[in-house]
C-alpha cells in the first residue's frame with residue numbers, strides 16, 4: 001500500500017545515467033574526465049573542519065567571484081544545489097502561464113512540469129534536430145538548453161535575444177550547462193534583456209558534478225524572486241564543503257580552461273574518427289557527441305560497448321532511438337572507445 005498522495009502517484013521520475021564504482025570507461029553522464037584541481041581538494045578538506053556549523057546562506061564566497069567571472073553584480077547571481085535545484089525553483093514558481101520546451105531535450109524539464117502540474121507544450125525539434133523559436137508562440141515561459149542536450153546543437157545568442165525582445169512579457173530560460181564547451185554564452189546580453197535568465201552548473205566544465213553546485217544569472221528582480229523560494233525551502237541547500245569547492249574552482253580558472261580546451265579537442269577528434277567509420281554526428285558544441293550509424297542500431301552498439309565495460313547513453317525514445325550520446329573522456333579513453341566500436345560487427349564499412 002502506498003501512502004503517497006494521489007497527485008504524485010503518476011510521476012515518472014528522471015532516470016539518471018548509471019553510476020558505478022567498478023572499473024569501466026564511463027562516458028554516459030557528461031562528467032568531466034579530469035580530476036578537480038588540487039586547490040579544490042585542499043579547500044574541501046579545510047571546509048570539512050567547519051562542518052559543525054551551518055553553511056553561509058548568503059553564499060557570497062562563491063557569488064562574489066562568480067559575479068566577477070561573469071562581469072555582473074552579485075545581486076545578479078543565485079546559487080542552488082546543482083542546477084537541477086535551480087530548475088526546480090523555476091518550474092515551481094515561474095510558470096503559471098505554462099511552459100514550452102522541445103521534445104528532445106534535458107529530461108528533467110518534463111519531470112518537473114509533471115511534478116508541478118504545469119500547462120505544458122512540448123514542441124518538436126525540426127527534422128535536422130534544431131530548435132525553431134518561431135514555433136514558440138503564446139505567453140508561456142520558454143526553457144531551452146543551449147547548447148541543447150542530447151543533440152549538442154546550439155542557437156546563436158542573437159537569435160534568442162531577438163526572440164526575447166519580441167516577447168517582453170515572457171520569461172525565457174536558457175540552460176547553459178554546456179556553454180563553456182561552445183563559442184558563446186547569453187550572459188553578456190542579460191543587461192539588455194531582463195526577461196532572459198541563464199542557468200548554469202559547476203558539474204560539467206568545472207569538475208564538480210558530485211559537489212552539486214548550480215547557478216542562475218539574471219536581473220536583480222529574478223534573483224530576488226528565486227531567493228524568495230529558496231529561503232522558503234532550505235536556505236542551506238548549498239553546503240559548506242560545496243561552497244569552498246566552488247570558490248576554489250573559480251581560483252583555478254587556468255586549469256579549468258586548460259581542461260575545457262582538451263575536451264573540445266578530444267571531442268573534435270572523436271567526431272572525425274566516428275565519421276570515418278560511417279557515423280553521422282551532429283555539430284556538437286558540448287562535452288559529448290551525438291551520433292548514429294547508418295546500418296548498426298544505436299541500441300546494439302550501446303549493449304555491445306557495455307559488454308566491453310564502456311558505458312555510453314542510449315535513449316529509449318523513438319525519435320532518437322538510433323542515436324548514441326557519448327560523453328568525452330580522456331584521449332586514451334576515446335581511443336579505446338573507437339577501437340571497441342571498430343570491433344562491433346558491421347560498423348566499419
Ligand SMILES: *Cc1c(COP(=O)(O)O)cnc(C)c1O
Nearest residue numbers: 082083084106145177201203214
Ligand atoms: C547536466 C545538466 C544539468 C544538471 O546539472 P546539475 O548542476 O548537475 O544539476 C542541467 N541541465 C542540463 C541541460 C544538463 O545537461
